[in-house]
Structures are given as structure tokens and as C-alpha cells.
Amino acid sequence: MTVHIYNTLTRKKDPFTSIETGKVKMYVCGMTVYSDAHIGHARTYVAFDVIRRYFEYKGYTVFYVQNITDVDDKIIAAAHKQGVDPLVYSQRFTDRCLTDLDTLGVQRADLYPKASEAIPEMIQMIEQIIQNGYGYVADGDVYFSVESFSDYGKLSGQNIAEMKKGARIEPGEQKRNPLDFALWKKAKPGEPVWSSPWGPGRPGWHIECSAMSCSILGPTFDIHGGGMDLQFPHHENEVAQAEAATGQQFARCWMHIGLLTINGEKMSKSIGNIINIKDLLQSWDAEVLRMFFAQAHYRSPPDFSEKALADVEKGRERLYRVKERLQEHAKAISPQNPSLAMLQETEKKYLTTIKEFQEEFEAAMDDDFNTPKAFASLFEFVNKSNRFFEQHPTPNPELCRHALGVYLKIGLVLTVFQPQTHTPLKKESEVTSVLQELLRSYGTIIDSPTMDALLQALLEARQDARKKKDYKTADDIRKKLESLGFEIQDTAHGSVWRKK
RNA sequence: GGGCGGGUAACAAAGUGGCUAUGUGGCGGACUGCAGAUCCGCCUACGAGGGUUCAAAUCCCUCCCCGCCCUCCA
Incomplete structure (x- = not known):
């Protein structure tokens, strides 16, 4: 079966076909590195980790690119507060944030391109945009002209006329249209500066993703994703920039991850309910956290609470008990019954159970990565295995090795049964x-x-x-x-x- | 105002025309010195009202709630 993915661009589940056979090229918007990674980041990157793992399970080679935003207003502000050079500051947090995700047991992307290292690519793309008539220079700033790009709004379902109503032009900006956005920002004192055809300055936020994804993955690639909050304006602007520059379709499929809430509330600085991954891992196992996120459908907003984690932790126990029982039985040596060909009736039934488990798992995941359903199939297998052991206390070891193999392989896609990534509480x-x-x-x-x-x-x-x-x-x-x-x-x- | 998503049992969360979802929790039983694990049984599900259909949580209409985005955000 082919994977079907809900594509934000088309607003329906499209069958997934990769541009290059057997290869998935995906770009996911990464972190702005100015503080430690929080569980909102964890939610998004665990979701993409599972997606990536499933593609690999299906036999695809995945090329996963996740950018690092290391040139940005917030970084500059935070760095200045501490009297540190912004680029030095962001370098420090790049390592910290990636380590946070490592500790959580999220697999690394293949490449983490940094904005600060892709300035030439961005300048080149901006030049192309201007040359194609979609951008204009205004006193050292460069803006993207939204009205000149007729497809503007196609990703987020917005239309320019409606959006214009509420938009404002900040003082000091010289936009022709309030919806126009900066491709290049004129240098201000104390900010990182690069020289450009339009004078010294730094790139706008959106251009880095367009430039880096196109230069690394090509003008058209398979999947582009990020948190739901990035759909507009960030991703809308990315599409506009890239397509204005290359004249070709940008990402073919857009995926957006439902944002985490905490005890029913949006996680935000103003509410003051941001939880860092580091802090949570003091008292919770990384696998419990991963499972919590993996169990939520990627497009739904999971609600984080201690109770939710506790529930997940108990469910995980049952998963492990069956794993251990299978391992026990798989170890046994049984010269009388060494092959699958000599199974008894109940064992043959269990063999069918294993097959059905695998089919149900794949059907669930093929349907827009339906992980709640995938977990249901996993737990159903747990129940059936327990029932089988009840009826058949000394099962065929070969059969159990087979079951264990399937069980672990599927579990791993859902980020379960992964080796511990951080030191347990008690040594x-x-x-x-x-x-x-x-x-x-x-x-x-x-x-x-x-x-x-x-x-x-x-x-x-x-x-x-x-x-x-x-x-x-x-x-x-x-x-x-x-x-x-x-x-x-x-x-x-x-x-x-x-x-x- | 514009865009998008949602309301499912005690809680969480899939499903989307007919077949026990699943997890947690609770109750009862088997097993056990007790506990635990495991098994078996049970715990008023589909926001409201209409309609279509042999059959609707699922399709259509009306209404009521809730969330997110439109400003930096994963």
C-alpha cells in the first residue's frame, strides 16, 4: 500500500509518490536557538521522527534536513542582554538544543544547515526574486511584493484582500503593501551584518528556509513540514519566495504538526508555562515522553499533563512485559520443535495474529500516519500474545523469535523499545x-x-x-x-x- | 471580521454508512498466603434538533459550544 498524507496545499489526503523512486526528501523547520529546547519542540520533532522512521520501515531512503535559525531578532536581543556576540550565543544554544533532543531519543536529521552559513544562497535567491519582478529595494531593505505573486495565500487559504484589513506597517518600514515582508534587512548597530548588493544587512526570517531547502534538496522536493503555527505567514512566504525565484513548484506536500497545549492551555511565555525537555527528563523517562507524543495523531494538538504521562507509563509497562515474555520464550531451546513448519494449532493461530498485527499497523500508518490506530494494533497484539501464552505456556521458540522480531521492529517505528538515552535516576x-x-x-x-x-x-x-x-x-x-x-x-x- | 480544526463512554483518543477500536481508571470473577502480573465479564459513547436510508457516531440541513492561526513562535 502507498502512504497517504494529508497535504495542507490540497487540503486532502494525497497518495504519496516521491520524486525520486525509493527516496524521500524532506525539510522540516527547525529551532530558533536562543534558549533550551522545550516540550513543544519535542512534540514536533518526535512527530517527524516517527514519520521518518515509518518511511524507512517502508524501505525508503530518507534525506531529512532540519534548519537551525541562528540569525534572528530574539537571538540578538538575548545575546545583547548577556553581552555576548549573537553568533557565539546561538552556537552555544544550537548544541544545547540538539543535545536536548538527543537525550529525548529523537533521531538526528541528516543535515542541520544554519542560516548564518547560507547567506550567499539567500542573497542569490533574493536577487533572482527581484530580477523576476517579485521583490523591490527600499533604502537598504528588500521586500517581497505579495500582490505581484498571484498564488500568494494558496497554502494557508488566505486571500490578500481580507488579510490587508488588519495589517499594519511598522514605523520605519517602507513597504508598498502592508503584507509585504522583508527579504533583507538593512544593518542596525549591534546586529550581525553581511554585505550584500543592497548594502550591509541581514536576511529576513523566511528567506533562509526557501534558500536552504532549494539549494540542498533542489527547487522541488517531496515534503516540507513544521509546526501548525508556521503555516502562516512563514510557510506561505517560503512558497512565495521559492516559486518566485525558481519558477518551479516548491515542496509537493506540506505537513503541519498540531501544537501542544499544557493542561488545556496554550504553551507560551506570557502564561509562563513553558516546560523544557531537560527539566521534564529529571522526573520522567524519555521513552514515556516520546510515547506520549507518538501516540497523539500528528495533526491533533495533544494536551500535556502529568496524568497523561502517568497513563502512558502504565501502558508502556504492558508493552515491556510482553517483550520480556517473548524474549524468554525465544531463548528456549527446543530440539523437538525447532521450525515453524511443526506448529500446533494454537501456534498456527498465533502466527496469523502476528501477520494481522503487521498488516493492521501498516494500514494505520499508511493512512496519514495514524499513530493512535497503530498503537491500538500494538496493544491488541499485546492482548492476543498474553492470551496465547495463557493457552500455550511453552510456545515454539522459533515462533517467538519471529513474533519478537516483528514486535520490536514495529515498536521502534513508534519510538518504543529504543535503548535508554540518558542515565537512569538511580545508578x-x-x-x-x-x-x-x-x-x-x-x-x-x-x-x-x-x-x-x-x-x-x-x-x-x-x-x-x-x-x-x-x-x-x-x-x-x-x-x-x-x-x-x-x-x-x-x-x-x-x-x-x-x-x- | 477572514482562514482552519474540533465536540466520542469516568479520563485520554481513533474510527467516519452495518462488524468488541485502543490506552488509563473503576467494579466483579479466576489464579494467589497476600500482592502483582495475566485471563474472563462488566462500567448509561458518539454536542442538540430535524432529515436521507432497510441501516447514521459516520451522509444532508439547522443550531449550540470549544480551540488554534491571521504579530515572534515547533
Whole structure:
């Protein structure tokens, strides 16, 4: 099946065909680097990460470009406040912001072009725009003439006449039309400056994306995306600039990510409810956050709350339990039944379940990356697997290896089952020493105190207590282990522990 | 005012003409020393009112709410 994507340009789900067979070229508007990355950024980049992963799952080679805006009013203002050179300041935050996303476990884009390093490309594009009759110079500034570009408004569904009503010209600007926007801004004292055919100055905000995407991906490429808030004016202006300059269609498909709210409110500086990724990862696992975002449909605005994260975290537990059970069974050696060809009836049914799971997942994702539905198929597989284990306590290992393979592959597309990207709250050595202390209090000392060995010994101590019907002690050990983050389960085959 | 999206069970969130979505939570049962996990069963769903249809949460009409963008924003 082909992927269908809701295209902002056409306002419907279009079947996706890439320009170059087997290759997806996508450009996503990146961060303006003047403070740490926040969970709004996380929402958008996790969404595109999943989209990218699914394309790769489908066998595409994805070339993912995400720009860094390092020349901008806010950066300049923030840098001046601290008495730092704006470009030095933005360099510092470029690293910090990308590291924040790394910590979250978002896969890196292939390229992070910076505005400050693409000035020649921008100047060239502006010249082309002027030459084609869509831009004009006014006293060192260069503006894009909105009225001369007949397609203006096609992305955001706006029309110029309506927009003109509310628009204002800022004092000092020499626009012919209030909707015209700056391609190049005349130099002001204290701001980063580059020389240009129109005198010293710096680029306007919108031109960097048009220039960098066209120079890296070509005048026409597959997908351009960003947060919903960028649809107008940023993306509208990008289309106008690029198409005015090249005369060719710009991005073929536009994708916009629904903006995050926090406890029902818009996240903004004025409300003061901005949450940084760094801060949240102090108390929440990166995977829980990723899953929270991945579970929301990319075009809907998810509402962030501690309760929502807690719900996700519990659901994740069930995902992991099945993963662990499959791993256990996959490990088993069974010389009698080594191949899939010798399955029993219930096992054959489970084989069908695996196949259906995969088909449902793909159908969901092919339909405009419907991740809520994809997660539903994942959880359905969890339920069916549990039911299968119930009926079939010692399943064919080969079958389980197959199931595990599919399960992990799909999970990974949804950003689950990814190796931990940041240090867990309690370091293992700390936990080990606490366990050792605990074991000693029950009168046992072991030679090689690894965490596993200590836990095993504690479980044995607990087992002894249970045999003697000393449930007080048994419950005590369990409680203490639970407070250290271990879950203890008494099963028919004895007690087992797992990390929560 | 212009543009766009939405109102689904206790909460979150898919679906969009007939078939249990899913997750969390709650209740009851099985299992268990207890707990946990797991399984089984249950928990007044589709904003309101009309209409089309054998059949509507899903299509049409009217109405009522809510959010976002139009200024920098992922």
C-alpha cells in the first residue's frame, strides 16, 4: 500500500509518490536557538521522527534536513542582554538544543544547515526574486511584493484582500503593501551584518528556509513540514519566495504538526508555562515522553499533563512485559520443535495474529500516519500474545523469535523499545549497595555481589520466609525491593523480579 | 471580521454508512498466603434538533459550544 498524507496545499489526503523512486526528501523547520529546547519542540520533532522512521520501515531512503535559525531578532536581543556576540550565543544554544533532543531519543536529521552559513544562497535567491519582478529595494531593505505573486495565500487559504484589513506597517518600514515582508534587512548597530548588493544587512526570517531547502534538496522536493503555527505567514512566504525565484513548484506536500497545549492551555511565555525537555527528563523517562507524543495523531494538538504521562507509563509497562515474555520464550531451546513448519494449532493461530498485527499497523500508518490506530494494533497484539501464552505456556521458540522480531521492529517505528538515552535516576552501583545492606540484615552475605546475584539471594530469603509462613518478612522484602524500583511477582515457577 | 480544526463512554483518543477500536481508571470473577502480573465479564459513547436510508457516531440541513492561526513562535 502507498502512504497517504494529508497535504495542507490540497487540503486532502494525497497518495504519496516521491520524486525520486525509493527516496524521500524532506525539510522540516527547525529551532530558533536562543534558549533550551522545550516540550513543544519535542512534540514536533518526535512527530517527524516517527514519520521518518515509518518511511524507512517502508524501505525508503530518507534525506531529512532540519534548519537551525541562528540569525534572528530574539537571538540578538538575548545575546545583547548577556553581552555576548549573537553568533557565539546561538552556537552555544544550537548544541544545547540538539543535545536536548538527543537525550529525548529523537533521531538526528541528516543535515542541520544554519542560516548564518547560507547567506550567499539567500542573497542569490533574493536577487533572482527581484530580477523576476517579485521583490523591490527600499533604502537598504528588500521586500517581497505579495500582490505581484498571484498564488500568494494558496497554502494557508488566505486571500490578500481580507488579510490587508488588519495589517499594519511598522514605523520605519517602507513597504508598498502592508503584507509585504522583508527579504533583507538593512544593518542596525549591534546586529550581525553581511554585505550584500543592497548594502550591509541581514536576511529576513523566511528567506533562509526557501534558500536552504532549494539549494540542498533542489527547487522541488517531496515534503516540507513544521509546526501548525508556521503555516502562516512563514510557510506561505517560503512558497512565495521559492516559486518566485525558481519558477518551479516548491515542496509537493506540506505537513503541519498540531501544537501542544499544557493542561488545556496554550504553551507560551506570557502564561509562563513553558516546560523544557531537560527539566521534564529529571522526573520522567524519555521513552514515556516520546510515547506520549507518538501516540497523539500528528495533526491533533495533544494536551500535556502529568496524568497523561502517568497513563502512558502504565501502558508502556504492558508493552515491556510482553517483550520480556517473548524474549524468554525465544531463548528456549527446543530440539523437538525447532521450525515453524511443526506448529500446533494454537501456534498456527498465533502466527496469523502476528501477520494481522503487521498488516493492521501498516494500514494505520499508511493512512496519514495514524499513530493512535497503530498503537491500538500494538496493544491488541499485546492482548492476543498474553492470551496465547495463557493457552500455550511453552510456545515454539522459533515462533517467538519471529513474533519478537516483528514486535520490536514495529515498536521502534513508534519510538518504543529504543535503548535508554540518558542515565537512569538511580545508578546501579547505588542500588547494589542498598541491596547488599538489605541482604545483610537478613543474615546473608554473598561473595560476588552483582545486582542480579543480590536480587536472587533476596528472593531466596523471601522464599524461605514464605515456606515458613512468615509472611511479614516476605512482604517486607517485597516492599523494600519495590521501593527500589523492582517489581516482584510470585508465579507458578517461583518468584521473579523485573525493573519497573 | 477572514482562514482552519474540533465536540466520542469516568479520563485520554481513533474510527467516519452495518462488524468488541485502543490506552488509563473503576467494579466483579479466576489464579494467589497476600500482592502483582495475566485471563474472563462488566462500567448509561458518539454536542442538540430535524432529515436521507432497510441501516447514521459516520451522509444532508439547522443550531449550540470549544480551540488554534491571521504579530515572534515547533
